[in-house]
Amino acid sequence: MKKEIQGRKIVTDTAVAYGQSKNTGLYALAAAVNTLWAEGVTDISVKASVCVPPYVYKSRRNGMMKLLQETCQEYGICLEEEEGITAAVVTVPEVIVTGTGITDEGSRPEILPGWGIVQTGWLGMSGMLQAAEERKRELSGWFSPSFMKQILSYQKELFAKSVLEAAGLLKTKEGEKVSFVRQIGSGGILAALWNLSKETKLGLDMNMKAFSILQETVEVCEYFRLNPYQLSSVGSFLIVSEDAEGLAEQILAAGGKANVIGSLTDSHDKLIHNGEEIRYLDRPAPDELWKIYQTDLV
Known part of the structure; x- marks a missing residue:
């Protein structure tokens, strides 16, 4: 999603990933921040939610959240908000990441046949x-x-x-x-x-x-x-x-x-x-x- 503000635009993207691996959140994080980087955003803030079913140990949920924290730090991404939830409504762990950033609103040339x-x-x-x-x-x-x-x-x-x-x-x-x-x-x-x-x-x-x-x-x-x-x-x-x-x-x-x-x-x-x-x-x-x-x- 994009919203223009006085010659600049706010860009947001939300990605969801499912899976038992502790790395599951990385797929959602990468999908969201890659999209923002492609729009020219350099300063990115993200919100992350890790929701696991009752059979998943809290330690696994915390491990998934810790990996998100470490990866955000590695790439200079601000992890603005995070939450860990245990809920019977999901059958496999679910990670939702929303990234937000601001970039200049520039014009791109018209795309033509042959490009x-x-x-x-x-x-x-x-x-x-x-x-x-x-x-x-x-x-x-x-x-x-x-x-x-x-x-x-x-x-x-x-x-x-x-x-x-x-x-x-x-x-x-x-x-x-x-x-x-x-x-x-x-x-x-x-x-x-x-x-x-x-x-x-x-x-x-x-x-x-x-x-x-x-x-x-x-x-x-x-x-x-x-x-x-x-x-x-x-x-x-x-x-x-x-x-x-x-x-x-x-x-x-x-x-x-x-x-x-x-x-x-x-x-x-x-x-x-x-x-x-x-x-x-x-x-x-x-x-x-x-x-x-x-x-x-x-």
């Missing part, structure tokens, strides 16, 4: 991490300890501040920003592309082979029979730019991950090329992460 679309980060990564944490014991019986360690090492990439700085989305010395940026949230990259087309009122011409995905995500998704293209991707963004190649190179030079994955068109078609195969983008589907809570999954 490129850059994907930063790794699609499906956050969903893969959550699935791995929620079913860690099960996966540990299938994958090697070194592979499990590698999976969990990607936690640090949930927070995309450095990548957004490299893309010029946070204030630079010249105050420049790119034209359009959206985090790949619930429903994965396919939902994000659909929403991008809807918001810009332009068509899409995408190259699926250019999508960036970790081998670890492929392996975990194959095990749980999940579609990684419909999996939450906190920390990964779609950025539209007139100079998409230059933007991707700029992010890569700063140590981030970025690929040009397609472009906008002047038609209403939403096309995805996968080699010689061409498909039309479907309407967004529910996030695949919910499937890991089904007892008959495997």
Whole structure:
């Protein structure tokens, strides 16, 4: 949500995450603050609520809250308000984070057909991490300890501040920003592309082979029979730019991950090329992460 006040705007975003892992709150926190950073907000305040069912020990709830506190301190985020609740109304722990900040109200150039679309980060990564944490014991019986360690090492990439700085989305010395940026949230990259087309009122011409995905995500998704293209991707963004190649190179030079994955068109078609195969983008589907809570999954 955005609200303009005398040439500046207040930006807020609320994110929710569910799960048994002590890291559950990090997914909600990262989703909210990444969205604000992408709007150019540098001073962020957050409110966090951790609600757990009665069967969860208070120590686990407190551990989740402590991790939120430590992470906010690490990234210079003001944890303005926090609360821990035990309630029978939830069946798994629920973390709600609302972030707020103020940024300058600047004009961005009109987006035109032919402009490129850059994907930063790794699609499906956050969903893969959550699935791995929620079913860690099960996966540990299938994958090697070194592979499990590698999976969990990607936690640090949930927070995309450095990548957004490299893309010029946070204030630079010249105050420049790119034209359009959206985090790949619930429903994965396919939902994000659909929403991008809807918001810009332009068509899409995408190259699926250019999508960036970790081998670890492929392996975990194959095990749980999940579609990684419909999996939450906190920390990964779609950025539209007139100079998409230059933007991707700029992010890569700063140590981030970025690929040009397609472009906008002047038609209403939403096309995805996968080699010689061409498909039309479907309407967004529910996030695949919910499937890991089904007892008959495997």
